[in-house]
Structures are given as structure tokens and as C-alpha cells.
Amino acid sequence: MKRELGVIGYPVKHSLSPAMHRLWLEKYGLDCEYHLLEIHPKDLADKVQGFREKKWRGFNVTIPHKVAIFSLLDEIDDTAKRFGAVNTVINHDGYLKGTNTDGGGFLQSLSHAGFAFHPAVKALIIGAGGAARAVGLALAETDSAQIDFANRTLEKAEELSAKVRETKASNVLTLERAEAELADYDLIINATSVGMEPYPDPQPLSLYHVSPAAFCVDLIYKPLQTTWLKEAEKKGCQTLNGLSMLIYQGALAFEQWFGIFPEVKGMEDFLINVLNQKESN
Structure with missing residues (x-):
């Protein structure tokens, strides 16, 4: 079964996470898709319930949901508690665990x-x-x-x-x-x-x-x-x-989902090209 990942936020169209994670998924031959998911705060609770489905491996969390999502998860690890925010969620057979890879x-x-x-x-x-x-x-x-x-x-x-x-x-x-x-x-x-x-x-x-x-x-x-x-x-x-921090927090999230710390060499140049393409469109 193809697994699913994504990043949730509002707005979220500017995110570089899909480009970054899709490249890693392809590199490691993982049968998984990464989505850009714009979720309004009023819809957050209902949408998080959907992430319990078996097809979802997990998801990233960005503004404005990093704090609001606390009460919607089954477990918040010590790192996320200390930082007061969740930026990564792992789905363990319907059990959602939040952590934070920003620091x-x-x-x-x-x-x-x-x-x-x-x-x-x-x-x-x-x-x-x-x-x-x-x-x-x-x-x-x-x-x-x-x-x-x-x-x-x-x-x-x-x-x-x-x-x-x-x-x-x-x-x-x-x-x-x-x-x-x-x-x-x-x-x-x-x-x-x-x-x-x-x-x-x-x-x-x-x-x-x-x-x-x-x-x-x-x-x-x-x-x-x-x-x-x-x-x-x-x-x-x-x-x-801040591009380097974005890459490394993403790599740590990827490791949470798959147990693999992905290759970061070349990712900065790749994302700079993505940014340039977005600006030209």
C-alpha cells in the first residue's frame, strides 16, 4: 500500500517541504507520496482524525498549527513539550505521536x-x-x-x-x-x-x-x-x-518516519533552484 505524508499549515503554499521530501523519497525508493495540505484552523481537529488512517505515515506541522495540535494527538514527546510546539507527527497504526525537530x-x-x-x-x-x-x-x-x-x-x-x-x-x-x-x-x-x-x-x-x-x-x-x-x-x-535549518529539521523528521537520516549534500542547491523557479512563475 502506498503510504502518504504531508505538511499542514495555513497558508502553506510557500512551503519547500514537498520538494525536499519528494526528492528523498525518490532517492531511497520509498513508495510514498508527500502532499501540501492547506488546513484552516477551524478544520484542524477533523483533518487530524483522518491522519489516523493506515495509509498515513505521518506529517509535518507549520504555522499556525504547531501549538493547537497538542490536544489532538495521543502523545507528545519530551522534546516537543520542552519546545512548546510540534512540527512532526508520526502515525503508529492510528496512534499519533508529536515531536519537534526544529531545535x-x-x-x-x-x-x-x-x-x-x-x-x-x-x-x-x-x-x-x-x-x-x-x-x-x-x-x-x-x-x-x-x-x-x-x-x-x-x-x-x-x-x-x-x-x-x-x-x-x-x-x-x-x-x-x-x-x-x-x-x-x-x-x-x-x-x-x-x-x-x-x-x-x-x-x-x-x-x-x-x-x-x-x-x-x-x-x-x-x-x-x-x-x-x-x-x-x-x-x-x-x-x-535559514535554508540549512530547514533542511536539517526536515532530515530529522524523515528519520522519525523511516529510520533513515537522508543525504543532505546537494539539497541546498536543489532548493535554491526550486525557489528561483517559484519566483519566475
């Missing part, structure tokens, strides 16, 4: 790019939403010294910082203070949507004081190089966009 995907993307953690690393995360939470809690498990948050709304950032302080030092900064103290940080991550197309020009934080030794990450991958990353390169910083 692990982020750490693997950093490692692949050559960033090495050590006890003196100080990280700054810009933002306090779901992406900031995934990145912050993942970093809290690494061999690093401090993970700070900068955000316009300090209350939201304080919630994340308090969670991180269970294992690491963590402070909350205004954007102005973060800009002034930027030279103190080894790893700086934009976890906001500032700079994303179709409004790619604004920057989440001034890099005037950044150290050229800093590693700057923007979780945005459309555009592939935001104005902020271009500025970081001008300052001499090593940079990384």
Missing part, C-alpha cells in the same frame, strides 16, 4: 557551517516568538555560557529567558541595549520575520558594534541573503541563512 535542525545546521560551541560562547537571539523559543532552548543544551534575548516586548522575552535560566545564564535586553553591547556576542541570531520578502529591506538590529569574529544567523531564507546578512558580511562576520 535539533538548527544545531545541526550550525555544526555543518563550522560553528563550534565552547564554554565561553555568548549568544544573542533577536525575537521572542516560536522560532526564538526553538533556537534558545536548543542552545541551552549546548556547551555555551550565556543565551540572551533582545525583543521589542520585554515580557515575552523574559518568559523565554526564564526557561533558559533553568540550565544557562540568560538576560533580557532592549534592542537599543543589545545594539550597544553587540561586540560581546559570539553568535547572533535573527529569529524574527524582519527582512523577509516581500519587505526585505528593514534590519532587526544595527550591526554597527558587531565583532568581525561573530557568527550571524538569519532564520529567514527568502531572500537567501537578507539586508542584515549582507551587512554582517561587510563587517567581516561569517553568516548563515
Whole structure:
């Protein structure tokens, strides 16, 4: 029997997951189809029930369903509970288990790019939403010294910082203070949507004081190089966009479904071509 996979969200037409997973399914000769499934929030409960059918191997979850889906699943693993979001569901004969591969995907993307953690690393995360939470809690498990948050709304950032302080030092900064103290940080991550197309020009934080030794990450991958990353390169910083995280979180989800960690070499170039084709259509 042909098995089914998919990604659910609203909207979801922009997702690169179908192209990525279809390539892996073909590579490993798996008799499985991957679908793009746009599901309105009001229909989520009914649709999730349908995923219990034997033909469904599992599915990915994106905005706005990552939290709402908690109450609709049979089991949430410790990783998803800790991150407060589900991005991958596995169907075990009608028993739906939720997990989260975002944090692990982020750490693997950093490692692949050559960033090495050590006890003196100080990280700054810009933002306090779901992406900031995934990145912050993942970093809290690494061999690093401090993970700070900068955000316009300090209350939201304080919630994340308090969670991180269970294992690491963590402070909350205004954007102005973060800009002034930027030279103190080894790893700086934009976890906001500032700079994303179709409004790619604004920057989440001034890099005037950044150290050229800093590693700057923007979780945005459309555009592939935001104005902020271009500025970081001008300052001499090593940079990384969000496409690598997308690939590694997808690979970890694929491993959950099939027990195979797929080949990631060449996937970035493949997805860049997909993005270019979408823009030309």
C-alpha cells in the first residue's frame, strides 16, 4: 500500500517541504507520496482524525498549527513539550505521536557551517516568538555560557529567558541595549520575520558594534541573503541563512518516519533552484 505524508499549515503554499521530501523519497525508493495540505484552523481537529488512517505515515506541522495540535494527538514527546510546539507527527497504526525537530535542525545546521560551541560562547537571539523559543532552548543544551534575548516586548522575552535560566545564564535586553553591547556576542541570531520578502529591506538590529569574529544567523531564507546578512558580511562576520535549518529539521523528521537520516549534500542547491523557479512563475 502506498503510504502518504504531508505538511499542514495555513497558508502553506510557500512551503519547500514537498520538494525536499519528494526528492528523498525518490532517492531511497520509498513508495510514498508527500502532499501540501492547506488546513484552516477551524478544520484542524477533523483533518487530524483522518491522519489516523493506515495509509498515513505521518506529517509535518507549520504555522499556525504547531501549538493547537497538542490536544489532538495521543502523545507528545519530551522534546516537543520542552519546545512548546510540534512540527512532526508520526502515525503508529492510528496512534499519533508529536515531536519537534526544529531545535535539533538548527544545531545541526550550525555544526555543518563550522560553528563550534565552547564554554565561553555568548549568544544573542533577536525575537521572542516560536522560532526564538526553538533556537534558545536548543542552545541551552549546548556547551555555551550565556543565551540572551533582545525583543521589542520585554515580557515575552523574559518568559523565554526564564526557561533558559533553568540550565544557562540568560538576560533580557532592549534592542537599543543589545545594539550597544553587540561586540560581546559570539553568535547572533535573527529569529524574527524582519527582512523577509516581500519587505526585505528593514534590519532587526544595527550591526554597527558587531565583532568581525561573530557568527550571524538569519532564520529567514527568502531572500537567501537578507539586508542584515549582507551587512554582517561587510563587517567581516561569517553568516548563515535559514535554508540549512530547514533542511536539517526536515532530515530529522524523515528519520522519525523511516529510520533513515537522508543525504543532505546537494539539497541546498536543489532548493535554491526550486525557489528561483517559484519566483519566475
